[in-house]
Amino acid sequence: MIDIKILRENPDCVREAIANKGSDCDLDAILEMDKERRQLISSVETLRAEQKSVNSEMAALQKGSEEFLAKVAEMRRVAAEVKAGDSALKSMEETWGELILTVPNIPDSSVPVAPDPSGNAVHFTWGDKDAVSPHAKAHYDLEVFNQYSDFPRGAKVTGAGWPFFKGGLARLIRSLINFYLDQAKENGYEELMAPLVVNEASARATGQLPDKEGQMYVIPQEGFYMIPTSEVPVTNFFRDEILDESELPVYRSCYTPCFRREAGSHGKDVRGLNRTHQFDKVELVKWVHPENSYNELESLKENAESLMQKLNLPYRVLLMCTGDLGFTQSKKYDLEVWAGGQERWLEVSSCSNFEAFQARRANIRFRPQGGKPVHVHTLNGSGLAVPRVLAAILENNVLENGNVKIPNVLVEYFGGGTLK
RNA sequence: GGAGAGAUGGCUGAGUGGUCGAAAGCAACGGUUUGCUAAAUCGUCGUACCGGAAACGGUACCGCGGGUUCGAAUCCCGCUCUCUCCGCCA
Numbered sequence: 001m002i003d004i005k006i007l008r009e010n011p012d013c014v015r016e017a018i019a020n021k022g023s024d025c026d027l028d029a030i031l032e033m034d035k036e037r038r039q040l041i042s043s044v045e046t047l048r049a050e051q052k053s054v055n056s057e058m059a060a061l062q063k064g065s066e067e068f069l070a071k072v073a074e075m076r077r078v079a080a081e082v083k084a085g086d087s088a089l090k091s092m093e094e095t096w097g098e099l100i101l102t103v104p105n106i107p108d109s110s111v112p113v114a115p116d117p118s119g120n121a122v123h124f125t126w127g128d129k130d131a132v133s134p135h136a137k138a139h140y141d142l143e144v145f146n147q148y149s150d151f152p153r154g155a156k157v158t159g160a161g162w163p164f165f166k167g168g169l170a171r172l173i174r175s176l177i178n179f180y181l182d183q184a185k186e187n188g189y190e191e192l193m194a195p196l197v198v199n200e201a202s203a204r205a206t207g208q209l210p211d212k213e214g215q216m217y218v219i220p221q222e223g224f225y226m227i228p229t230s231e232v233p234v235t236n237f238f239r240d241e242i243l244d245e246s247e248l249p250v251y252r253s254c255y256t257p258c259f260r261r262e263a264g265s266h267g268k269d270v271r272g273l274n275r276t277h278q279f280d281k282v283e284l285v286k287w288v289h290p291e292n293s294y295n296e297l298e299s300l301k302e303n304a305e306s307l308m309q310k311l312n313l314p315y316r317v318l319l320m321c322t323g324d325l326g327f328t329q330s331k332k333y334d335l336e337v338w339a340g341g342q343e344r345w346l347e348v349s350s351c352s353n354f355e356a357f358q359a360r361r362a363n364i365r366f367r368p369q370g371g372k373p374v375h376v377h378t379l380n381g382s383g384l385a386v387p388r389v390l391a392a393i394l395e396n397n398v399l400e401n402g403n404v405k406i407p408n409v410l411v412e413y414f415g416g417g418t419l420k
Numbered sequence: 421g422g423a424g425a426g427a428u429g430g431c432u433g434a435g436u437g438g439u440c441g442a443a444a445g446c447a448a449c450g451g452u453u454u455g456c457u458a459a460a461u462c463g464u465c466g467u468a469c470c471g472g473a474a475a476c477g478g479u480a481c482c483g484c485g486g487g488u489u490c491g492a493a494u495c496c497c498g499c500u501c502u503c504u505c506c507g508c509c510a
Contacts, residue, residue, distance in 0.1 A: 041470055045479045052479090055491050059438035068490095075490035242430095242467090373467080 001360040002103040017106040020322035025102040044085040105357040108331040112321040119321030127314030132340035132396035139394040140272030161277040168419045175413035180282040184253035187303045192254040194233035197224040202236040205362035207328040226259040230283040231380045243366040249288040273387035280386035286379040293377035297353040304349045304383045311407045314338040330355045341395030346388040351381030
């Protein structure tokens with residue numbers, strides 16, 4: 001949620017941000033309504049103040065006295081006015097609340113201005129993508145992959161895009177998760193286990209609702225949503241709370257499966273591990289002091305990068321342009337791993353600073369020394385997604401005989417050096 | 421799933437229709453006192469919104485949402501959550 005004060009004081013700056021993000025929302029209508037709303041608030045409150053002061057006079061009067069009864073008659077009229085004003089205000093607040101939620105977050109000044117993904121800047125690359133296995137093949141064409149995964153049975157049991165993994169591949173997935181979590185711990189993130197479904201308020205606070213509703217699976221009986229990322233339960237951990245300034249920054253990591261409907265996806269993008277409805281991911285989440293959030297974004301990104309370095313996987317970092325920024329983000333880096341068999345970059349992490357946008361929605365604040373509560377800044381990034389990293393490992397590390405060499409850092413987790 | 425009890429400020433806990441945003445205690449913060457610690461003592465001590473340059477003023481909030489009433493923490497209805505007991509169960 002945008003800060004209404006920024007909107008009032010600097011509408012042009014917000015207007016520009018909206019244009020750069022390519023979103024459309026009617027700022028003039030919002031500002032106009034803000035004005036009306038405030039007028040209404042003040043007229044209702046004036047009435048109520050009158051009501052209140054007469055009520056205390058009445059408390060001192062004899063109950064059935066003439067004077068008392070006269071006041072009752074008079075106040076009956078005021079009460080009706082208050083009631084009418086209240087209901088008008090309530091409906092206005094409702095509309096207003098919906099409108100203000102349509103205003104996107106403002107991009108940071110360091111974000112390149114461009115309308116579409118072609119404006120994303122390659123910020124950094126690591127590793128030599130031409131030095132991967134000479135036998136590289138798309139993972140879905142590899143014998144080991146097909147041996148240890150079962151898409152047809154997944155489709156039978158649930159549907160397309162809900163695979164089973166078996167034996168060595170299942171173990172490799174588990175190895176990656178453990179590796180990620182252990183690394184996160186090294187970097188100061190406390191591990192969290194979270195609910196896999198959330199209520200509507202949580203989905204709203206992190207911004208999945210209302211604008212990404214179609215992405216989530218719904219449990220209508222309970223009004224719950226299956227999480228599309230652990231960002232949702234984890235960020236909501238502190239919803240409606242005031243933290244101590246001394247607690248900041250708070251770092252948390254969380255492994256969960258993630259569930260995404262991926263409506264409309266099809267073709268090459270969804271083959272094999274590239275895109276499934278359920279996938280494993282470790283998420284890194286930070287709650288930080290507003291002054292430090294951009295430094296914190298850099299270190300968050302580096303924490304994610306270090307995983308690929310240790311796995312010896314070539315990757316690149318994109319600084320996303322305004323047109324490719326999400327609704328809630330101020331600045332975002334995408335991390336893409338090189339999948340040598342498919343010869344393409346696969347997104348494995350997206351590290352974002354939301355500034356106070358989520359914190360405002362989620363009502364997460366901290367109390368500065370002796371001062372009024374202030375919204376924290378929230379950040380998150382994958383550290384990392386499992387399936388696409390797995391795809392890269394398989395594709396880049398295929399040996400001549402079709403077996404796959406396990407990255408050194410995973411050997412101990414995996415219990416062996418080769419997947420065969 | 422069945423039966424019952426409960427939800428008040430950071431915490432404990434009074435308050436069953438009127439001057440209650442809410443007693444008291446604890447914790448916290450500031451001052452005094454004190455050789456130090458402790459104790460004592462005085463004061464401050466919720467959040468949001470509206471108005472205001474500010475000082476400050478106003479309004480709302482006693483789990484959440486409705487209702488009754490001139491007036492609701494208090495009465496009525498619905499919901500959520502917590503606890504206890506029974507049943508079921510990884």
